Amino acid sequence: MQTLARSAGSGSVLINSVALAGICAILIVAFVWQFVFGELPCPLCLLQRVAFIMAGVGLLLNVRFGPSPLHYSAVMLAALGGMAASGRQVLLHAAPGDPGYGSPLLGLHFYTWAFIAFVGLLGYCAAMLAVDRKWGDNAIPRPASLFGGLVMWLFLLVTLANVVMVVLECGFGACPDNPVSYLWWQALAGAPG
Amino acid sequence: MVMMLPFLTGAIAVWCGLRGRRRACLWAWTLTLLVFAAWCRFHMTDPLGLPL
Numbered sequence: 736m737q738t739l740a741r742s743a744g745s746g747s748v749l750i751n752s753v754a755l756a757g758i759c760a761i762l763i764v765a766f767v768w769q770f771v772f773g774e775l776p777c778p779l780c781l782l783q784r785v786a787f788i789m790a791g792v793g794l795l796l797n798v799r800f801g802p803s804p805l806h807y808s809a810v811m812l813a814a815l816g817g818m819a820a821s822g823r824q825v826l827l828h829a830a831p832g833d834p835g836y837g838s839p840l841l842g843l844h845f846y847t848w849a850f851i852a853f854v855g856l857l858g859y860c861a862a863m864l865a866v867d868r869k870w871g872d873n874a875i876p877r878p879a880s881l882f883g884g885l886v887m888w889l890f891l892l893v894t895l896a897n898v899v900m901v902v903l904e905c906g907f908g909a910c911p912d913n914p915v916s917y918l919w920w921q922a923l924a925g926a927p928g
Numbered sequence: 929m930v931m932m933l934p935f936l937t938g939a940i941a942v943w944c945g946l947r948g949r950r951r952a953c954l955w956a957w958t959l960t961l962l963v964f965a966a967w968c969r970f971h972m973t974d975p976l977g978l979p980l
Contacts, residue, residue: 782964784935
């Protein structure tokens, strides 16, 4: 019986691991883009990253504890919040003649990609809730596969890297609407302004 | 508005989830959501240039 309970939703756990890897990929691409092209994320961009991290936490719980409607609801709430932040930014730059914020990737700006990704996450949760309808809630952690474990640790590393980055950019205060430099990085390096 | 705060609480949620402490993870996640909502309200008050 215990073996059956442990194997419950194992395919779903693998799918959630892949989805969490996707969240990691999104955050890593944004991170690499930021440093390679020297484009600092604006406050709304940072809030979209927070929403991705919150969505990732729900997926991580599915990997760690098995699929649960509670975990999917966390992903859906995060996706709704992310849609609000990214949709707001799309509308901010939708006016004719507005070049948008940052460089586009494959023809779309990052906030537009983010909006699409959050819509995709909502659709993903709707589909997975139907797939996982047989499994109830489980608060007991279960052993993760090698892939699941690696993805969860990668997600933690990416999240911690974002914590460090946002401190270097904004310090312990608010970020300017159009950031042009890393406030704390310059302060630590002793450079002016 | 301390921008690093939701990142910090989010990282705590990830850590707790990874360590198998679901209740603590969900509390940290909820705190992250509340801070996220407050920060959204702070950064999304400028009028849009579109007649909606």
